[in-house]
Amino acid sequence: MVEDQDAQILAHLQKDGRATNQQLAEEVGMSTSACWRRVRALEESGVIQGYAALVARERAGFAMSAVLHVSLERHDAKFVDEFVSRVTKRREVLECFATTGDADYHLRVVVRDMAAYNEFLDEFMFRIPGIRHVRSNVILKEIKSSVVLPF
Amino acid sequence: MVEDQDAQILAHLQKDGRATNQQLAEEVGMSTSACWRRVRALEESGVIQGYAALVARERAGFAMSAVLHVSLERHDAKFVDEFVSRVTKRREVLECFATTGDADYHLRVVVRDMAAYNEFLDEFMFRIPGIRHVRSNVILKEIKSSVVLPF
DNA sequence: CTCATTTCGGTATACTCTACCAAAATTTGA
């Protein structure tokens, strides 16, 4: 589905999302028009979901982040859908994965400070129906944070 | 440090990293030149770390991902530095956070398939010196995965 | 108030994107 030339394009655009089409074409060794068409095809087929500026969390004023492990009391569609719906809407939740293991869900949450985190837990997380357990692990240091898939 | 107009610019560029300067300027209500200067200042000061195409993991051929909890035997700088150095270089590791709690580190790993994951563990993770324990949680479903800070 | 500094909006120029073309390459079917 994604062939070699496409993989090269993706690899490069993941590292420089504002690369000009000319740079890209040169990098992957094709004409600007061929390259441009491939990029557009990747966008339209949904392989490229979009483009984003990557903002330094701390510099932008978000001093605190945490990893949360959440498990639900019951796994009826009713509770699961409600949980998913609420978590998806909540902007402090940057990531949420359903996983194997003890906890049902792994979340990553970003907030401005401890007060905001407290509020996030009290006003949002603990009010979601059907939650059995929430474990908070505060992030002490970001060793690595990347969006670049290992092509 | 980051004031209101900047926050608006960042909020927008996080959602559309390829927005033209004109769109941006209109969106945040300033002239194109003022807007362009602010963006450049944000880039040069490191608030904007870069730009990236966001690639759909599964569509790009990475069928498997997992959350790993890792704890070290000892926390001498020697072992910690070695761990951080190796993990930072390894492209399958998209995220690594040092956290409070039982596990010292939370990683997110992305690979093409189960075989690649096995190899990742055997050839890489289990060979890092000083590791006490690794717990793998396979990601069953990505509920949410965002790079947009909650401005 | 006055001077110095910063920030502003407008503009010219060089660069880039995008749609279109005919040519080349590839695939299809007999």
Next chain:
DNA sequence: TCAAATTTTGGTAGAGTATACCGAAATGAG
């Protein structure tokens, strides 16, 4: 094997955009 049909290619023109520079306006300090 060949020729028709389809896809993909590179080049190009015009519209759109980024970027450096200008003098004007706003801001701050003494």
